[in-house]
Amino acid sequence: HFFGVIFYYSLFWFLAGVVPMLRAPEDVLLVVLQFLHRRDQLQARSLCSLFESLVNQKIAPEWSIRVCPPSFLTLRKREFVPRSVLQVVSGLTFDGVDDLELLLSMLSHSRRVSALSVRSTEVTMGDSRPFVRELCRLFRTGQFMRLRALKLSVYLLDSEVTAVFRGEHIPSLTSLDLSFNGTEASGMAALATTRCLSRLTHLDISCNGIRAGGAVSLAESANFPELTALNVSQNLLRNSGLVALAKSRSLPKLTSLSVSSNQIDANGIGALAASDHFPHLRSLDVSVNPIEASGITALAESANFANLTSLNVSHCFLDVAGVARLAQSRNFPCLSTLKLFRNRLGDPGVVCLAESCCLFNLTSLDISWCGIGDTGVTALASSRSFPKLSSLNLSQNLIQEPGIQALAASENFPHLCLLNLSSNHTRSAATALAESDGFPDLTMLDLSFNEIDSAGLTALALSVRFPQLASLNLHRNQVRASGATALAASSCFPRLTALDISYNNIGAAGLSALAQSRSLSCLTALSAASNHVGDLGAQALAESENFPFLRSLDISSNYVGGFGITAFAQSRNFPSLSSLDVSFNNLGSLGVHALAESEGFPSLTSVEAKLAVAGPETFR
Numbered sequence: 001h002f003f004g005v006i007f008y009y010s011l012f013w014f015l016a017g018v019v020p021m022l023r024a025p026e027d028v029l030l031v032v033l034q035f036l037h038r039r040d041q042l043q044a045r046s047l048c049s050l051f052e053s054l055v056n057q058k059i060a061p062e063w064s065i066r067v068c069p070p071s072f073l074t075l076r077k078r079e080f081v082p083r084s085v086l087q088v089v090s091g092l093t094f095d096g097v098d099d100l101e102l103l104l105s106m107l108s109h110s111r112r113v114s115a116l117s118v119r120s121t122e123v124t125m126g127d128s129r130p131f132v133r134e135l136c137r138l139f140r141t142g143q144f145m146r147l148r149a150l151k152l153s154v155y156l157l158d159s160e161v162t163a164v165f166r167g168e169h170i171p172s173l174t175s176l177d178l179s180f181n182g183t184e185a186s187g188m189a190a191l192a193t194t195r196c197l198s199r200l201t202h203l204d205i206s207c208n209g210i211r212a213g214g215a216v217s218l219a220e221s222a223n224f225p226e227l228t229a230l231n232v233s234q235n236l237l238r239n240s241g242l243v244a245l246a247k248s249r250s251l252p253k254l255t256s257l258s259v260s261s262n263q264i265d266a267n268g269i270g271a272l273a274a275s276d277h278f279p280h281l282r283s284l285d286v287s288v289n290p291i292e293a294s295g296i297t298a299l300a301e302s303a304n305f306a307n308l309t310s311l312n313v314s315h316c317f318l319d320v321a322g323v324a325r326l327a328q329s330r331n332f333p334c335l336s337t338l339k340l341f342r343n344r345l346g347d348p349g350v351v352c353l354a355e356s357c358c359l360f361n362l363t364s365l366d367i368s369w370c371g372i373g374d375t376g377v378t379a380l381a382s383s384r385s386f387p388k389l390s391s392l393n394l395s396q397n398l399i400q401e402p403g404i405q406a407l408a409a410s411e412n413f414p415h416l417c418l419l420n421l422s423s424n425h426t427r428s429a430a431t432a433l434a435e436s437d438g439f440p441d442l443t444m445l446d447l448s449f450n451e452i453d454s455a456g457l458t459a460l461a462l463s464v465r466f467p468q469l470a471s472l473n474l475h476r477n478q479v480r481a482s483g484a485t486a487l488a489a490s491s492c493f494p495r496l497t498a499l500d501i502s503y504n505n506i507g508a509a510g511l512s513a514l515a516q517s518r519s520l521s522c523l524t525a526l527s528a529a530s531n532h533v534g535d536l537g538a539q540a541l542a543e544s545e546n547f548p549f550l551r552s553l554d555i556s557s558n559y560v561g562g563f564g565i566t567a568f569a570q571s572r573n574f575p576s577l578s579s580l581d582v583s584f585n586n587l588g589s590l591g592v593h594a595l596a597e598s599e600g601f602p603s604l605t606s607v608e609a610k611l612a613v614a615g616p617e618t619f620r
Contacts, residue, residue, distance in 0.1 A: 129160060139164070152164070162190035165196060175200070200226060234262070242268040247275065264289040317343070350376030350380055369396040374400055395423050399426055439466070447472075448473045454483035515547075529557050543573070592609065
């Protein structure tokens with residue numbers, strides 16, 4: 001925070017000194033703003049403050065001011081932005097803005113936008129027609145000629161899609177997202193025949209009502225020669241729609257295809273497997289389709305997917321025979337990511353994977369919700385078939401102590417960074433892992449829903465085998481105050497940035513111990529929901545000076561009253577906090593007023609206070 005203030009003041013005085021030296025109107029003042037924690041997502045109020053300062057220095061109106069690298073304004077609800085700001089930003093994101101008139105008013109002042117995203121949560125059928133008419137008028141003015149990325153999720157119907165993409169007013173568009181609309185056959189026909197999308201490389205039309213006819217229009221169109229990524233998931237293509245896409249010769253550069261949740265069975269997958277029109281395909285998602293064993297067999301026997309690196313066949317009603325055929329296939333030499341969750345694998349299916357000699361390039365394997373027990377995990381742990389594996393998801397299975405012990409004793413996963421053992425109801429998971437030497441590079445560990453007690457967490461906290469650990473999830477266990485105290489006293493996790501210890505009944509004593517810990521000073525996200533911490537726990541957290549980098553805090557459902565929230569609201573120890581959840585507490589009018597009037601959270605952008613007890617005048 002200190003260096004941020006110094007940066008702003010230095011920038012201000014630099015501009016004040018440099019601007020008067022500019023002589024010619026064509027000179028350009030480059031203002032380089034680097035927001036490390038925003039990833040180029042520029043806060044509207046920060047940019048507005050900067051421009052107000054520049055105006056106060058009497059900058060001549062003819063100067064051209066650019067903000068680089070390309071800056072994005074993310075706007076919510078009725079956030080006002082001056083016209084001077086809208087004229088220079090290159091990216092606009094309207095997230096949840098339901099006042100379309102306000103949105104259009106702001107768009108009319110935009111001149112250099114290259115990325116525009118509009119998502120409305122309350123627009124219903126027909127409400128977007130006036131917005132579409134005005135947007136088309138703005139497109140015709142030519143002020144969006146630079147537009148490269150466009151997202152419109154405002155329940156567009158076929159006629160509205162036709163109106164937006166009539167003509168050639170956005171010739172530079174390379175990415176188009178029309179997900180979550182009401183587009184069907186005629187809308188897709190209009191999209192397929194327009195000539196303004198010839199440079200398009202990414203097209204997302206998921207979550208619409210597109211049927212086979214829309215897929216046929218897309219497949220027969222010759223207007224997408226540069227398309228590399230196509231997402232038509234959660235529609236109604238069925239087999240005939242996928243067959244039409246598989247026969248298309250108009251998508252030669254396609255590298256990513258998602259047809260998830262389209263009621264496609266083995267016949268449709270067979271047509272895709274037989275197609276040789278996608279030689280560059282690297283990512284394929286056919287999840288949530290009843291393709292069964294015959295469908296995965298068709299894919300496994302096809303020689304047309306030699307460049308595939310990612311395959312998602314989750315929730316596809318696969319059985320042991322289908323997985324065995326996939327594991328034995330030599331047609332996926334580049335496959336690095338395999339998702340198989342929610343299939344009927346059981347222990348025999350995992351044994352087939354473990355015995356495979358064809359999946360040696362896998363780096364990510366998801367076999368959650370597959371009914372796997374100790375036998376399958378033991379076979380996986382003893383397998384040398386996955387030397388490059390860095391991510392393993394075994395959550396929502398039936399793994400008990402023998403399986404966990406076998407996994408912890410394994411030395412066959414030296415590069416594993418992410419391990420998910422959630423929801424296996426294994427008390428010994430933490431204790432077994434604490435004694436393991438097989439995961440020196442582990443950065444993310446999920447042990448939620450495992451009935452781990454304070455002894456297990458104490459053993460894990462004393463282990464020096466995870467120096468790289470950055471994220472630890474202990475949600476819904478039984479670690480209590482003694483486990484939280486052991487974790488707070490540990491110095492074995494110097495890089496820990498995310499901790500979820502919610503639903504563990506740690507009480508005020510446990511949260512106080514965490515708050516007083518200096519070894520957790522790198523935390524950026526802390527979830528301590530439903531722990532019965534009360535006012536004493538909230539007060540201890542408020543008095544802590546050990547979380548200068550904390551950006552997300554969840555203390556919901558903790559019996560915190562007005563006294564505790566007031567103490568927290570008066571704290572100035574959380575300069576980086578941007579998200580706060582105090583829902584389902586007994587805040588009362590006093591607590592809500594204290595939060596509303598607090599000046600201790602300069603970075604706060606999101607507050608959740610569901611079911612807070614206060615009068616309606618407070619929320620106004």
